Amino acid sequence: MDKIYDVIILGAGPGGLAAGIYAGRARLDTLLIEKGKDGGQIAITDEIENYPGQMVDGESGPSLIERMTRQVEKFGAERVSDTIVSVDIEGPVKTLVGSNGTLIIATGAFPRPIGCKGEGEFMGKGVSYCATCDASFFEDLEVFVVGGGDSAVEEAMYLTKFARKVTVIHRRDELRAAKS
Numbered sequence: 001m002d003k004i005y006d007v008i009i010l011g012a013g014p015g016g017l018a019a020g021i022y023a024g025r026a027r028l029d030t031l032l033i034e035k036g037k038d039g040g041q042i043a044i045t046d047e048i049e050n051y052p053g054q055m056v057d058g059e060s061g062p063s064l065i066e067r068m069t070r071q072v073e074k075f076g077a078e079r080v081s082d083t084i085v086s087v088d089i090e091g092p093v094k095t096l097v098g099s100n101g102t103l104i105i106a107t108g109a110f111p112r113p114i115g116c117k118g119e120g121e122f123m124g125k126g127v128s129y130c131a132t133c134d135a136s137f138f139e140d141l142e143v144f145v146v147g148g149g150d151s152a153v154e155e156a157m158y159l160t161k162f163a164r165k166v167t168v169i170h171r172r173d174e175l176r177a178a179k180s
Contacts, residue, residue, distance in 0.1 A: 013040030017068040024075025039065035131155035153177035
């Protein structure tokens with residue numbers, strides 16, 4: 001397999017499945033690798049009473065994991081059954097090698113500059129690509145977020161806790177972000 005992914009998740013237990021759901025919803029090119037059955041230990045649990053999102057009237061491990069797996073599939077994460085035998089995480093390109101010979105390369109996420117005048121010149125001086133990293137710098141200022149996808153809208157919503165006013169600039173007539 002020679003494909004570059006934004007996110008690779010090792011393990012399809014509850015944590016890995018949740019990560020697959022979030023990455024898929026964020027429209028990241030996602031691969032979920034599991035060597036056995038989805039769910040890990042929870043998949044063999046007969047009765048669950050303490051897991052967020054479980055069915056209130058009773059839930060088994062297999063039923064909860066089956067619902068989580070369907071959600072991962074809904075949001076488009078690719079799946080591979082394999083055991084990772086070596087990892088090279090040096091440099092910007094990461095390589096994972098599986099026991100069945102699978103080679104997977106991951107670049108990670110990165111911001112997409114919009115190419116406007118002054119963007120590079122003002123990087124770190126008013127232009128930012130990470131609201132959670134830099135929001136406090138915009139305390140009581142008027143800020144603009146460019147984009148209409150999930151990331152842009154989530155960043156804009158986060159900035160409302162810091163900025164005096166947040167304006168979303170989008171080139172289409174409606175946002176692409178999920179309605180939720």
